Amino acid sequence: MSNFEKYQSIIKESFSYAGDVEELEYQAIAEWDSVGHMQLMAALEDAFSIELDVDDIIEFSSFKKGITILAKYNVVI
């Protein structure tokens, strides 16, 4: 599984969401609320063995933005 597929899969599982995750943004669906956001951050940290900085957690506001942020941790999506 590529990192892109892994990233998609984590978001789908975190939010129990079957739609197109590539256009997904924070609060665009009920499941991506503040609690869902923390669950997503924890899932990404576990999956990619990284520890996200506070600023990056706050900036992580969409699927696309997440790709840029993960690149800072050498996770190439």
Place this chain on the structure above:
Amino acid sequence: MDTKLHFDINGIKDCQRNRHPLLFVDRIFDVIPGKTASGVKCFSYNEWFFPAHFDDEPNVPGFIQVESLVQTFIMSFLSKEELRGKKTNFLGINNVKFKRKIVPGETLTIHATLETFRRGIAIGSAVSFVGDEPACSADFVVAVPDVLDQFKPKVVA
């Protein structure tokens, strides 16, 4: 070796925001902040719920047993200096099991374990006993909104 903390009712009120008639733990002991907490709740017939649940067979309602467990559980992290006095919200309760009826005159002893505390979300569990007999157990997910809110993404209007 971890130092264990103990809290009387005033100490408990310093750590958590629950108050009478919804503060159910009398004493908290053997607390290792960030790891574990144990608690005691003594049930006398003076409890407000016994005459109503039930007048001919008083016993502790399940929701009060669960609340007693979670009030012990939250002491495993609200005992940390930086979290004392913060409000908490339930996010999830799972695997609740009731093993035995609790009646006036009995004492519930609770042992709680914190598995993780990340960015304002605590995950863990608690088990309780009357004497040596298992009474109730549950897994919890609890939020500390003050902490959680610090990590919310910015929303552009």
